Amino acid sequence: MLPTITPDILDLPAGTRIEFPATYAEYEALLDRLGDRAALRLRFRDNQILLMAPLPEHGNQADSLSDLVKVLLRKTGQDWQGYGVMTLRKSGVSGVEPDASFYIQNRQAVLGKPRLDLDFDPPPDLALETDLTSITRIEDYVPFAIPEVWIYKAGQLMIYRFVAGRYLKQNESQVFPDIPVADLLPVYVKRAWQFGSSLALREFEQALQ
Secondary structure (H helix, E strand, C coil): CCCEECCCCEECCCCCEEEEECCHHHHHHHHHHHCCCCCCEEEEECCEEEEECCCHHHHHHHHHHHHHHHHHHHHCCCCCEEECCCCEEECCEEEECCCEEEECCCHHHCCCCCCCCCCCCCCCCEEEEECCCCCCCHHHHHHHCCCEEEEEECCEEEEEEEECCEEEEECCCCCCCCCCHHHHHHHHHHHHHHHCHHHHHHHHHHHHC
């Protein structure tokens, strides 16, 4: 199946990645046209638009990782407001599209809001992204100053903390300081893909007891 790109239709087969020259204004216009269509991922970088349709494996890994985080939040007694795939936007910079975002300390600031504008609203406390296509760069998150970003790639969970204007790779999560998430979560993300999401979640919950 070939991609279909017209002024009114944007249809990409799963796994398709397209790059083409563009201005930032064209990027914003395309972003507005796409709205909240989570099936397509969009980045503006080096005067190019990168457009990607995720594979099913990407969706499963992202969903599993998000579910595992929710288990940890409940286990550690932390309240949260969670979001699935959405474009985080800020004036003058390319948006980022984490697979899941969690407001924990700042959750009261966003409750009930139909849209988030990071020119005015605080950033999420934790963002998750699954990278199967090399579209993700941690530097893309710098303008948004999200305190902690996790990137799951090639079976590894990388934890980044925003410190003094840049992201530094960490061995521990400040959200879950007493849990070795970088070692623990990839095991269950893999099991969710191989044996089923519900089984992996039950096993994870039992392991935490």
